[in-house]
Amino acid sequence: MTEKMKFAFLQEPPFCFTDASGDVFGCDVKLAQKVCEILGLGTFLPIETEFAKLLPGLAKGEWDMTTGLFVSDERKKSVDFTRPIWVLQDGLLVAKGNPREFKGYRSIAADEAALIAVISGQVQHQTALQNGVPPERIRIFATQAGAADAVGAGAVHAYASVAMAHRGYLAQHFNAPLAVIDVPAAEKQPAAGAFALAKDNAILRQRIDSCLDDLLGSPWHRDMMAEYGFSDGDIDRLL
Numbered sequence: 584m585t586e587k588m589k590f591a592f593l594q595e596p597p598f599c600f601t602d603a604s605g606d607v608f609g610c611d612v613k614l615a616q617k618v619c620e621i622l623g624l625g626t627f628l629p630i631e632t633e634f635a636k637l638l639p640g641l642a643k644g645e646w647d648m649t650t651g652l653f654v655s656d657e658r659k660k661s662v663d664f665t666r667p668i669w670v671l672q673d674g675l676l677v678a679k680g681n682p683r684e685f686k687g688y689r690s691i692a693a694d695e696a697a698l699i700a701v702i703s704g705q706v707q708h709q710t711a712l713q714n715g716v717p718p719e720r721i722r723i724f725a726t727q728a729g730a731a732d733a734v735g736a737g738a739v740h741a742y743a744s745v746a747m748a749h750r751g752y753l754a755q756h757f758n759a760p761l762a763v764i765d766v767p768a769a770e771k772q773p774a775a776g777a778f779a780l781a782k783d784n785a786i787l788r789q790r791i792d793s794c795l796d797d798l799l800g801s802p803w804h805r806d807m808m809a810e811y812g813f814s815d816g817d818i819d820r821l822l
Contacts, residue, residue, distance in 0.1 A: 588624040589646035590615050591632050595727045596751035597811035599650050601631070610811040611650045614668060614804070615778065618794045633725050635703045638662055641781050648791075651776040653706045663782050666792045667775035668799070669813075670820040673707060673766040674746025675699075676734050680762065685741055687766045688714035698722055700730040700742040706774070707743035714770050727752060735759055750812060773820065 592599035592612060599609035607629040619627045630646050637649045641662055654664050677685055683694055691697045692715035700722050701708040711721055722739050724730040730742040731752055741764075742749075749763040780788050798804050800822045808818055 586625045587628045588615075588619045588626065588648065589628045589630055590619075591630050591637055591640055591646040591649045593632065593634055593637075593650060593727070595650075595748050596755055597747060597813075598751070599629075600751075600755070609650075610808055610813065611668070611778075613807050614795075614798070615648060615650075617798060617803070617807075618791055621794050621798075622790055633703075634705060635725065637704075638779065641779055644781070647781070649779040652779050653774050653776050655706060658779070661782070662779045663784070663788050664777040664779055665788060666795050666799075667777050667821055668795065669747075669817070670773050670775045671745045671747055671817075672768070672773045673710065673743060673771045674749050675764040675766060676731055676742040676744070676749045676752070676761055677740065677764055678734065678737070678762070679760040681764060683740055685764055687764070687770045688716060688743070689770060691720075691741055692716045694740075697741065698739040700724055700733050700739040702727065702730060702744065705744065710771050711743055731756070731759070731761065735761060747812065747817075754812065 592607065594600055597609055598611040599607065601607050612629060616627045632640060638658065638661055640646055641649055651668050675685055683697060685691055688711050691699050698720050699711055699716055701711060703723050703725055708721065712718060727748065733739045734742050746763055746765050753759060753761060800818055805815060805818055
């Protein structure tokens with residue numbers, strides 16, 4: 584076992600984020616750190632990166648595990664996933680008051696002047712296309728902050744991601760003139776996310792899964808997730 588458990592994370596509250604002193608917080612970070620401690624996987628070492636580098640870096644051995652990602656057949660070709668650690672609904676970050684009256688992806692598709700932001704490599708890009716948003720009206724950003732700033736500046740009219748990520752962003756930027764719209768389940772069902780691991784390490788994955796089976800839904804887990812805005816209902820979807 585490695586002496587250090589290198590954990591790749593993004594600046595995406597409430598899942599992962601750094602405070603003013605540089606310490607790393609967030610529900611994914613705290614869960615990964617707890618697993619690392621219980622299993623004795625070595626010193627927990629968070630490494631910040633961008634979304635597009637998460638899986639390539641894992642394949643290259645730059646880190647051992649990543650923050651939670653939506654599980655997809657395409658991603659399974661290059662990495663392995665643990666059991667799900669959350670099940671979440673998409674949301675749109677829009678201007679405060681929702682002046683264009685967006686209700687989801689399809690209402691953006693119907694507004695011929697509307698531009699939507701997505702993060703490079705995230706599944707919301709494909710979801711927007713599947714719901715009729717033309718590719719020429721999709722703008723790609725590297726980070727949550729960049730996409731959110733674009734909405735605030737009016738450069739795009741909505742930013743598609745996980746609704747909980749948008750709420751986590753607004754909790755840290757409460758003066759931002761932005762709001763969150765939940766995407767209807769008819770357009771996108773809540774989807775499962777999991778930690779990603781390099782392929783061909785079945786023993787590590789099985790040990791982590793066994794630990795997660797014990798942790799998820801426990802009093803410790805519910806209290807920790809509540810600190811980051813998750814309800815018991817959010818957690819019960821996992822069980």
